[in-house]
Amino acid sequence: MEQVLNLPIAGAPRRLPATKKSPVACKLQSYIFSMCARYNNKETTRKMWQQQPMESIWQIEEYLSPLDNEIFIRRQMVHTILTNQVEDLLQDVLTNLSPALNGPELLNQSDTAITENPHPTVPTLSAYSAMINHYLPRYSASLASSTHSAVTRLVELERVRHEQILRVVPRMVNERLAAAQSDLQKLYCVTEKKVKEILATEKIHSSAKEMILESEAIRACALKTNMPFLEMLLEMIVPSSSSDSANALLQKTREKAEILNRFDSEGMTPLMVAASLAGCSDSEEEHDDHRDFCQRLIQMGANQNLVKLDDGLSALGIFRLSFQRYRQDTLIHHSHDSETISFVAGDRGMLLMEALLKPAGGATPADRAIRLDDIEEIIPRSP
DSSP states (O other): OOOOOOOOOTTOOSSOOOOOOOHHHHHHHHHHHHHHHHHHHHHHHHHHHHHOGGGGGGGGHHHHHHHHHHHHHHHHHHHHHHHHHHHHHHHHHHHHHGGGGTOHHHHTSOHHHHHHOSSOOOOOHHHHHHHHHHHHHHHHHHHHHHHHHHHHHHHHHHHHHHHHHHHHHHHHHHHHHHHHHHHHHHHHHHHHHHHHHHHHTTTTTSOHHHHHHHHTHHHHHHHTTOHHHHHHHHHHHSOOOTTOOHHHHHHHHHHHHHHHTOOOTTSOOHHHHHHHHHTTOSSHHHHHHHHHHHHHHHHTTOOTTOBOTTTOOBHHHHHHHHHHHHHHHHHHHSTTOGGGOOOOTTSHHHHHHHHHHOOTTOOOHHHHTOOTHHHHHHSOOOO
8 A cells, every 4th residue: 555645845945934914914814714704604695595495495484474373363263163062062962961870850859769769770881872973963064064164264275375385485585595695795895895995004005916915815715715805806906997908908817817826824825725625525515616616716827737845735636635634534533424424536526626626747746645545445434
C-alpha cells in the first residue's frame, strides 16, 4: 500500500509572509464574513421555496384558518348530536326496564305484594336487546334527520378546503419565493453600501483595491461559498461600465483573474479554499454547491495549475487531502452509519470534481501521492 505523502518544495516558504492587518481591514474582513453567513441563510430559505415547497406546506394554515374554524365547529356539532341521541336512547331503554329492576312501580306496591313476591324477575340479556331493538328504529330516523344538514355542510366544507389548498399552494409558494428573493436583494444592497462606507474611511491612505486585498475579504467569501459578495468585491476593485470597449472589458477581466489567483496569508487561492471545503461536504447537495462555486471561479479565471508553495498541492490535491481526512474521521466516528458519508472515491460527484480541478498537465506528484482508495483498505466500510 502506497504511503500518503505531502511533498514540500525545497527552500519554499510555508506560506506568504503575513503582515499585520490595519483596523479597517480587520473590520472589513469580519463584516464580510458575518454578512456572507446571513446571506447564505437567506439563500437556503429561497432554495427551499424554489426546490422543495411541499416540505413547508404546513405554512398554508394561516391562509385556511377561517375555514378550518368552521369545519371544527361543524365536527363538534355532529359529535354533540350523536352523543345526545345515544344518551336519549339509553335513557329510554333503562327507564322502560326499571320495573323489572325493582324500580318505582315495584316500590309503590304494598307490603303484602312484596311479601308474596320477594324475588322479582331479573331482566336477561335478550330483554335488553329486545328493548333496544324496539327503540332503535325511532332514534335512527331521528338521528339521520338531525345530523343530515350538519354532515352535508361538513362534507361541503371539506371539499372547499381541498380546492383552496390546490389553489393556495402555488400562490403561497410564489409569495414566499418573491419575499425570499427580495430579502436577498435588500441584504446585498445593505452590504454593498456598508462596504463602501468602510472603504471610504481609509480612502486617503489606501485605495479600495489595496484595502480589500489586505483584508482578505475575498478569502472570507470563498470560505462561505458566497459568489454574489465575491463578485461585488471584484467589481469594487476593478469597476466596469456599459460604456467600456471590448478591449477594456477584456483587460478588466484579466485583472479580476489575477486577483483570483493571488495567494493569501495561508498560501492558498480562492479556488484552493473552495476545493478544501468541497472535500468535506456533508451532503450531495452541499457538494454540488461547492462544485458549482469552483466551476464559477474557473470561469472567472481561477487557475487550476497553481500549487501551494509549501507542499506542491494543486487545488486537486487539496480537494483529495480534505476528502481523505473527512472520510477517515467519518469512518472512525460514524462507521455504524453508512448514510453519514455523502460520497466515496469513484462516485460520480468525486469524478466530476476531480475532472474540474485537474491541472492542464495532470495531477502534480504531491497530488498523486494522496491515494483515496487507501482509506477503504485501512478502514473498511460497514456492511
